[in-house]
Amino acid sequence: MEADGVRERAGSLPREPGVYQFRDGETTLYVGKAVDLRDRVRSYADPRSARIRRMVDRADDVEIAVTDTETQALLLEANLIKRHQPRYNVRLKDDKSYPMVQLTDHDAPRIEITRDPSESATVFGPYTSKTQVETVVKALQETYGVRGCSEHKYSGRDRPCLDYEMGLCTAPCTREIDIESYREDVTAVERFLEGETGILADPLRREMEAAAESQNFERAANLRDRLETVEAFHGEGGEAVQSVGDERGVDVLGVAIEGEDATVARLRAEDGKLVDRDRHTLEAPGSAGSDSAIGGGVPAVLSAFLVQYYAERELPDALLLPERHGDGEVAAWLATEGVSVRVPGAGREAKLVELALKNARRNMGRRDECAMLADALEIESASRIEGFDVSHAxxxxxxxxxxxxxxxxxxxxxxxxxxxxxxxxxxxxxxxxLEWRATRAVEGRDDRPDPDLLLIDGGAGQLEAARDALAEAGWEVPAIALAKAEERVVTPERSFSWPSDAPHLHLLQRVRDEAHRFAVQYHQTVRDEVSTVLDDVQGVGPETRKRLLGRFGSVENVREASLEDLRSVEGVGEKTAETIKSRL
Structure with a gap:
C-alpha cells in the first residue's frame, strides 16, 4: 500500500479502541492494538523504519476489529499474534524450543530429554541449558539405573544391552531388577527433578570422596565437576527468594536484546522457594508502533511478553521487573487483575532480578556469531541453520x-x-x-520449523545439486556450501574467504563437521547391517553376527572386545572367539 492508500483506509476507520492487521492476501503481516484505530493506522503512512516501510509496501489491505475496552484490544492482539505469528511483530516463540525431561508412562519408565513431551508422561522443565540437562540425566542414570532405551529396544529382549554393562541401567527389560524396586529408583529420580538436590548430590559426593581416598584423582575431578552441575541445576538465589514479601507466587523477569531478537528469562518463586526457571525467545523486528518495536528496547519487549505469555496462563501475585514496561494498557490490565508490579533498586529482590538478567544473557555470544553470519551473507537471520552431508562406500x-x-x-x-x-x-x-527434506517441508510433513539457512558439506557442485532440488520442490530457503579443502564459503552468487579466526566461519565449520560426523556414523551402522567382515569369519552365521552386533554395537567394538567378552555372546565358543580376534 502506498502512503495515500494508508491515509485513505485510515480515514474510513472509527475512533474507537481495537486491533488492526496489515495483510497481504490471506497472510497477516503485522498485528497492532490501538486506543484510536484511525490515528494509529494513519501513522503507518510515514513508517519509522525501513523494515516496516517494506511491510506497508507489501500489504494490500488493513483489517480491523473494534473492541469495547482497551484491555480487550490488548488481549485480542496477543491472541492474534499467537495464532498468525506475523513476520513483523515481536513474537513469543513456542516453549517447546527448550529442553525438558520426561519419564514415560510405562511399567518401567524411560528417562529422556525432549522438546515435544508426551501427554501421558511426567514432565519436568523446560530448562535453559541442554548441556547441563544432559549431564544431570547421565548422573541420574548412573546413580539410579533408570533406562534410556526406546520402547522398541526394551521389548522382547533376552539379554541386557550395553547400557547394563556400562552401569547406566539396571535392566528391568530382562528383570535383572524387579519392577517394584525399579519404580522406587524412578521415584528417587522424580524427587530430584522436583527440587530435592541432595538425593543425587549426596551419593555423588560420597563417590567423589571415595575416589579421592583411593587416589583415583581423575575420576574424583570428573565427579566434582558433575557434582557442581547437579548442585546448580535447581538454581541460585534461594536466599533472596525467602524474603519476597507475603505473595504466594512471584515471577521475576530479565531481558537481553541482541539485534532483532530478545530473550526473556523468568524465575518463578512459590511460598518462598524458587521452583522454576525458563527462557523465552522473542523475534523483535523494527516496527512503526513504539509499543511493539525493538527500537523501544527493554520496555517494548516486556510489554509484548507480559501480554502474550500471561494471556493464557495464571498471573502471579507479583512481578519483579528490571525496568518499567511503560505501556498504559498493560499496566491497567495488571492492576485490574490484582498483580503487584515492582522494579527493585536494591536488596534481595534486586538480587533476584540480577539473577534473571544473568539467565537472559546466557549464550548471547553464540547469537553474535549468528548475527555476524547473517550480515556477511546479507540474509535476514541465521539463528537456525540446518547442515547436510552424504556418506557411502x-x-x-x-x-x-x-x-x-x-x-x-x-x-x-x-x-x-x-x-x-x-x-x-x-x-x-x-x-x-535435499529433495527429501524440501518436499517434507513444503507438504507440512516435517514437524520442525523452516531454517534460516541450509549448509551443504561440499563445493559448488554439491550446492548446485541441492539448489536444483530446492527449486523443484518450491522451498525458498537460502543455501550455501562449505568445503574442507580451502574452507571457502560458496554461495550462488560468489564465494568468500573469511579469516580463519572469524566467529561466523567457526559457526559454519561446527555445523559442517557435525553433519559429516552424523553421516559417517549412520553410514557405518547401515554398512554393518548390510555387510560386515564378520560375514567372512568361519563359524559366524547370520544369527551369531546379529547377536555380536547387538551386544557390542559395531564391528569396531567387536574388534576391541576381549576373548572373555566375545565368549559371553550366545553361540560364540572359545574357538570361534579366537577366530574372530584373529580375523579382525
Whole structure:
C-alpha cells in the first residue's frame, strides 16, 4: 500500500479502541492494538523504519476489529499474534524450543530429554541449558539405573544391552531388577527433578570422596565437576527468594536484546522457594508502533511478553521487573487483575532480578556469531541453520544426514537421517537428500520449523545439486556450501574467504563437521547391517553376527572386545572367539 492508500483506509476507520492487521492476501503481516484505530493506522503512512516501510509496501489491505475496552484490544492482539505469528511483530516463540525431561508412562519408565513431551508422561522443565540437562540425566542414570532405551529396544529382549554393562541401567527389560524396586529408583529420580538436590548430590559426593581416598584423582575431578552441575541445576538465589514479601507466587523477569531478537528469562518463586526457571525467545523486528518495536528496547519487549505469555496462563501475585514496561494498557490490565508490579533498586529482590538478567544473557555470544553470519551473507537471520552431508562406500550403504543448530548450539533432538539409493555420485546423492527434506517441508510433513539457512558439506557442485532440488520442490530457503579443502564459503552468487579466526566461519565449520560426523556414523551402522567382515569369519552365521552386533554395537567394538567378552555372546565358543580376534 502506498502512503495515500494508508491515509485513505485510515480515514474510513472509527475512533474507537481495537486491533488492526496489515495483510497481504490471506497472510497477516503485522498485528497492532490501538486506543484510536484511525490515528494509529494513519501513522503507518510515514513508517519509522525501513523494515516496516517494506511491510506497508507489501500489504494490500488493513483489517480491523473494534473492541469495547482497551484491555480487550490488548488481549485480542496477543491472541492474534499467537495464532498468525506475523513476520513483523515481536513474537513469543513456542516453549517447546527448550529442553525438558520426561519419564514415560510405562511399567518401567524411560528417562529422556525432549522438546515435544508426551501427554501421558511426567514432565519436568523446560530448562535453559541442554548441556547441563544432559549431564544431570547421565548422573541420574548412573546413580539410579533408570533406562534410556526406546520402547522398541526394551521389548522382547533376552539379554541386557550395553547400557547394563556400562552401569547406566539396571535392566528391568530382562528383570535383572524387579519392577517394584525399579519404580522406587524412578521415584528417587522424580524427587530430584522436583527440587530435592541432595538425593543425587549426596551419593555423588560420597563417590567423589571415595575416589579421592583411593587416589583415583581423575575420576574424583570428573565427579566434582558433575557434582557442581547437579548442585546448580535447581538454581541460585534461594536466599533472596525467602524474603519476597507475603505473595504466594512471584515471577521475576530479565531481558537481553541482541539485534532483532530478545530473550526473556523468568524465575518463578512459590511460598518462598524458587521452583522454576525458563527462557523465552522473542523475534523483535523494527516496527512503526513504539509499543511493539525493538527500537523501544527493554520496555517494548516486556510489554509484548507480559501480554502474550500471561494471556493464557495464571498471573502471579507479583512481578519483579528490571525496568518499567511503560505501556498504559498493560499496566491497567495488571492492576485490574490484582498483580503487584515492582522494579527493585536494591536488596534481595534486586538480587533476584540480577539473577534473571544473568539467565537472559546466557549464550548471547553464540547469537553474535549468528548475527555476524547473517550480515556477511546479507540474509535476514541465521539463528537456525540446518547442515547436510552424504556418506557411502564406493556407492554402497549410501546415507544422508540433516543436523540442526539454533543460536549456534546443536539441537540433537532435531537431527534427521535418511537411507539413499546406492550410487557412487555425490551430486545425485545430495540432490536426493535435499529433495527429501524440501518436499517434507513444503507438504507440512516435517514437524520442525523452516531454517534460516541450509549448509551443504561440499563445493559448488554439491550446492548446485541441492539448489536444483530446492527449486523443484518450491522451498525458498537460502543455501550455501562449505568445503574442507580451502574452507571457502560458496554461495550462488560468489564465494568468500573469511579469516580463519572469524566467529561466523567457526559457526559454519561446527555445523559442517557435525553433519559429516552424523553421516559417517549412520553410514557405518547401515554398512554393518548390510555387510560386515564378520560375514567372512568361519563359524559366524547370520544369527551369531546379529547377536555380536547387538551386544557390542559395531564391528569396531567387536574388534576391541576381549576373548572373555566375545565368549559371553550366545553361540560364540572359545574357538570361534579366537577366530574372530584373529580375523579382525
Amino acid at each position: 564406493q556407492g554402497t550403504a549410501a546415507v544422508g544426514s540433516n543436523v540442526a543448530f539454533v543460536d549456534g548450539s546443536a539441537e540433537k533432538a532435531e537431527y534427521r537421517r535418511k537411507k539413499l539409493t546406492d550410487q557412487n555420485d555425490d551430486y545425485d546423492n545430495m540432490r536426493a537428500l
